[in-house]
Amino acid sequence: MQEYLLSFLIVTGAVFTFIGSLGLARLRDFYTRLHGPTKATTLGVGCLLIASAVFFSTQGEQLSLHEMLITLFLFITAPVSAHLLAKAALHLRLKSLAAIPKKAEE
Numbered sequence: 001m002q003e004y005l006l007s008f009l010i011v012t013g014a015v016f017t018f019i020g021s022l023g024l025a026r027l028r029d030f031y032t033r034l035h036g037p038t039k040a041t042t043l044g045v046g047c048l049l050i051a052s053a054v055f056f057s058t059q060g061e062q063l064s065l066h067e068m069l070i071t072l073f074l075f076i077t078a079p080v081s082a083h084l085l086a087k088a089a090l091h092l093r094l095k096s097l098a099a100i101p102k103k104a105e106e
Contacts, residue, residue, distance in 0.1 A: 002058060009051035030089050038082035041050030041057045046071050 020043075023036030053067035 002054070006051050006055055009047045009054070009068030013044045013051065016040045016047065020044060030094050031086065031096050031098070034082050034086060038078050042074060042078045045074060049074075066088075 007030030013038045017040070020036045020039065023040060024033055027033045027036065049067040053064050053071075056064035056067075
């Protein structure tokens, strides 16, 4: 049963990581490229780290918490870094493919 869980987590992590990398390579402007590494790749690496924690916790004598800490830091820092990159791009007035919303008349 453990092999099925680990296989599922590894394949899911690989698929999410591949989709995130593909999005980074294929999307056309900076703002849409932010979604690849911050959304899909974060989930992919998180699945791979959880699979590693499960494997080494069952093989060893104690719980393997290193992977859980890495996953926690990844889930905290990835959105923050994406937000800061987007704010810097807005500050530099980087062009976007999305239409600019019109202001409501008062």
